[in-house]
Amino acid sequence: MQLDLNLLTALDALLEEGSVAGAAARLHVTAPAMSRSLGRIRRTTGDQILVRTGRTMTPTPYAIAVRAQVHELVHQVRGVLAPSRELDLATLERTFTLRWHESLVALSGPALLTAVRAQAPGVRLRFIGEASVDAHELRRGEVDLEANANRPGAPDIRTEKAGETRLVAVVRRGHPLARARTLTARRYAAAEHVTVSRRGNLGNAVDEALAQLGLSRRVVATAPTEAAAFAFARDGDLVISVPEATARSAAGDLGLVALPLPLELPSAPVYLSWHQRYDTDSAHAWLRGLARDALASVASGRATAP
Template identity: 60%
Template sequence: MQLDLNLLTALDALLEEGSVAGAADRLHVTAPAMSRSLGRIRKATGDQILVRTGRHMTPTPRALAMRTEVHVLVQQAHQLLSARTDLDLAGLERVFTVRLHDALTTACGTALVAAVHRQAPKVRMRLTVEPGHDTPELRRGEVDVASSADPPPQPDIRHRLIGRDRIILAVRAGHPLTEGPMTVERYAAADHVTVSRRGSLRDRVDDVVAALGHERRVIVSAPATDTALQLARDADVVVTLPDAVTRSARDQLGLTTLPLPFDLPPVPLYLLWHQRYDDDPAHTWLLDLATRTLQGLFAAPEASGR
């Protein structure tokens, strides 16, 4: 039997109005046409749906059981096929997954969740950790918005530049590097910590230092930025990291920051999303809210339009 989805609309109207005439008026069709639709619905479901009791029609138990589900299905179909309308944030019910670098989650994850909940109280969020390598989660729809230090190579992944962050070093108050001139030699000779979920004791800073004829003494790797910062406070190690996105955490730990004794290009921060969301007003709202929240970390943010 071929399914006629128009029957769902007719069934929804019949169950809401409780009469053939009322459903006909609601859908702007004639009463005989609606009566024929009811006959087809009865044949398709094997149920009377509405039975006459005196001057009125009463829904059968099966009709009562399916009423809510039928209404939801019709509303969902209407939303899928309707033109884009103004976004109702107060009534928006959706689960968003935002994948950020751990330092960004620490710096502004709370502010982002609070802003989302304030504007759209029915929205739920997942904050997940940015992986150490590229994944297809954006393409699969498992992640709605992600942060990255690099623009995506795939044409179907959109990107927005949020800002550029300079790299600095952080140490405990009274660390030997806080006294005297900062040189490449003194920097390299100090004990260092790297941030690596894979436990790597080397990162791009080592390549720069090696090009200058020196080798960093990295004694430990930390799985997350907040752990590295705590080590800098308690274990007398140097952590080299972005300034703006770690500023609040460093201040809370009472760390001292110093400029590097060599040049490193600023680290860009991008937000990424899949092109399937380009015409999704709810996703656009989330992306704009995340952009404003992250830009608050930068003194002079640079952002491109969507």
């Protein structure tokens, strides 16, 4: 039987997107063409691959079983067939899309942009905000690099830890906790709090740590961004718990102070993530290196606010 590697690519796209339309958009072909490819895949494998359940399509048990293997095979084929080119940064013209946590953009974005412009003036960076729900832009190629505290679990997403930072409590200068000689867990819990969550979550790891001490706190509001939470803290007796690097950037300008958190909490990680299709992309690897250095400097405390 003669094998058609195009079917392998189509199968990978179908299993990734879970729909004919999504796979067609990903491979830049028409929906009828992708439907014909799905028909050929079904005849070749003897399996339906995707079956319609209501308005959506569900992968069969066989499709689920081979999804990771298909992914890896497509990646290997691309690596073999990709031409090797020497990277010329002086003439490189490319736009990279980066979905980073807002605090990382504010703290490490300027250093990254400066380094990029110095080495490759034809490269442009598109920083976009984090999605309010889990998204798949990395898989679809719509985002080149992610940077936040979350470690993706998908096997086709590469992730490395760029650093870590601890949480601190942020309050206005006249807050009772700022005047206290010692910030205890009981005093911290007794204050009113604002959490930072783009999904509006009222609780987080802080509440779990307090519960282990038999304590609980009152969260009066959530804010979608740290900038909004800082505004709440600036104008009222509210406590915000954020990574130390973020607190350093806001304390001076907004009249806020950072206090050591009186809880045993693990450090907050900073992860850099990308899709495996870019593993052998020399331009992408160059950008990853610059981003890694910029993020590491923030996590270690070497970076300063712009």
